[in-house]
Every structure is written in C-alpha cells, then in structure tokens.
Amino acid sequence: MTTSTNGEIKFMQMALDLATNNVTSGAGGPFGTVIVRNGEVIASAANRVTTDHDPTAHAEVIAIREACKKLGTFQLTGCTLYTSCEPCPMCLGAIYWARLDQVFFANTQRDAAEAGFDDSFIYREIERPMEQRSIPMLRLAPENFIACFDRWRESSARVDY
Numbered sequence: 594m595t596t597s598t599n600g601e602i603k604f605m606q607m608a609l610d611l612a613t614n615n616v617t618s619g620a621g622g623p624f625g626t627v628i629v630r631n632g633e634v635i636a637s638a639a640n641r642v643t644t645d646h647d648p649t650a651h652a653e654v655i656a657i658r659e660a661c662k663k664l665g666t667f668q669l670t671g672c673t674l675y676t677s678c679e680p681c682p683m684c685l686g687a688i689y690w691a692r693l694d695q696v697f698f699a700n701t702q703r704d705a706a707e708a709g710f711d712d713s714f715i716y717r718e719i720e721r722p723m724e725q726r727s728i729p730m731l732r733l734a735p736e737n738f739i740a741c742f743d744r745w746r747e748s749s750a751r752v753d754y
Contacts, residue, residue, distance in 0.1 A: 615639035
C-alpha cells in the first residue's frame with residue numbers, strides 16, 4: 594500500500610461509501626468510483642450493471658463518461674481516479690483510453706474474486722490466440738474492408754486519440 598494524503602483518503606472513502614451504499618440500497622454491486630481534478634470531484638458513480646441491464650455499467654466506466662461530458666473532452670489528463678476495487682480488464686482499458694494520470698484502488702482482484710466477482714478468466718482469454726478463445730473471434734474482411742480507415746486517414750475533420 595502507498596502512503597496517502599488526507600485528501601486521497603477522503604476521496605477513497607467517498608468511493609468506498611458509494612460502493613457500500615450501492616449494495617445497501619439494492620442498486621448493484623460493491624463498486625464505487627470518484628474522479629478528481631485539482632482537489633475537486635469531477636464525477637462519481639456506483640456500479641449499475643444489474644439495474645441498467647448493461648454489462649458495461651461498471652462504476653469506473655460510468656464515472657469516466659460523466660467526467661468527460663462535464664469537462665467537454667474525451668481525455669482526462671490531469672485527473673485521478675479513486676475506486677473501491679482494482680479495475681477489471683474492461684475498466685482498465687477505459688482508464689488507459691481516457692488518459693487518467695493516476696488510479697488509486699482499495700480492494701484487490703483477489704478480494705473481488707472471493708466475493709464472487711472473478712475476472713481472471715478474462716485476463717487468461719486476452720493472452721490466448723484468437724482461435725483458442727472461448728468466444729470465437731474470426732476475421733471477416735469483405736472487399737474494400739479497409740475503406741473506413743482510408744477515409745479516416747484522409748479526413749480533415751479527424752481528431753487523433
């Protein structure tokens with residue numbers, strides 16, 4: 594564990610409170626996230642997978658979406674994410690795409706697995722060659738399949754990310 598400031602502990606406690614309240618209210622799983630910039634909470638969210646019937650409605654993803662909307666950008670450079678649990682592979686991908694500066698988490702993958710949220714199979718799947726994954730992933734490339742990327746490369750309205 595890392596040595597923390599009072600502010601960091603306060604934001605982590607907010608994430609943990611979101612997670613606990615989410616369970617207590619019956620709204621969803623024990624996951625909460627707070628995104629902070631310059632000591633100000635930009636966005637916060639709790640897991641809504643079961644209430645929204647959306648497997649992508651993890652606290653981190655929801656908070657990233659809200660922070661981006663609030664700041665009017667698709668990159669959260671200068672922001673720190675506090676989350677009640679070590680991010681899953683999907684959330685980790687979102688964190689990297691959002692370009693957050695730092696992530697603090699409280700519970701670990703192992704803690705989550707022991708509570709019934711085991712995502713180790715996803716990490717194993719990512720490491721496998723596509724043809725060995727449990728969900729078939731097959732390339733299908735009709736004629737002129739690359740045209741969408743050609744248009745992107747040529748576009749004057751392109752915004753790189």
